[in-house]
Amino acid sequence: MKSIVIMGVAGCGKSSVGARVAAATGMPLVEGDDHHSPANRSKMQQGIALTDADREGWLATLSEQIRLHPQGAVVTCSALKRTYRDRLRAAAPDLLFAFLEISRTDAQARVTARAASHFFSTSLVDNQFATLQSPTGEAGVLTLNAMQPLDDLQAAVTAWLATYEETL
Template sequence: MGVSGCGKSSLGEAVAQATGLPLVEGDDYHSPANRDKMARGIALTDADRADWLATLGAQLQARPSGVVVTCSALKRAYRDRLRQAAPGLRFVFLDIGQAEAQARVSARAAHFFSTKLVDNQFATLESPVGEAGVLRLDATLALTQLQIAVTEWLATAQEPA
């Protein structure tokens, strides 16, 4: 989880491959209307995200033996909705600076997310640091280093209280 450009998709794919778990790319589940809004630089509202979060919750419930899901989950309320769908759910928070996120989003080719929305992502972000079942990682670390940290954490982490 984290703001756009933090590396959720790349890390999610690497962790899914390393663990043998299926990958659910959260961006693939946005409605056409939401994708259009984001492409035009219009930030999504809580109401816009409601069905998307419900769909991701259903994806979690459909895979009780485990799944890697990429999702911004910027607000605690969003994370709590996903936790309700999958008790024991853990989050990897890819923490990144605003300038680096902006540079990464600007460099992406063929993605629907407008660079105009990066500032809004940071304004919306409620840090999950201190919440149960959260691992914070520096998003600027090498992908291999991030993947190893996550897979080791998943292998040893206790279920959140």
């Protein structure tokens, strides 16, 4: 199977959708949040937005994870900028992306609801939207409404992946 990145701003459901897609496909899950450095996690907890330089090591680690799974993996990663996506694509040129599109209001509500159990500061949601370069229209990108039920999102991503497998 091809690897896929479940992407979008904080609160869009990357981890939830990624876990379900991994379970449905049997591919390993690479949870992007698990690969942030302690320094980056600390910055985000303090409400300090990450810079491109801060993200460099994280993207390198995720790229290596993609290379380590040539049979395919489900990777959760915000992949907010085209340059970040291109960095990941360099690890697997046929890499696919599922973009979970969400409104600022809905993302803020979700991030606020999980604030007690997640390191990401609610004050950073606006920065996520300021950084986001929508991937809609790029090759190998499926755009979905993040507010759809999880089962529907998983089914859409899994069906989309299957169409790529048929062409192999």
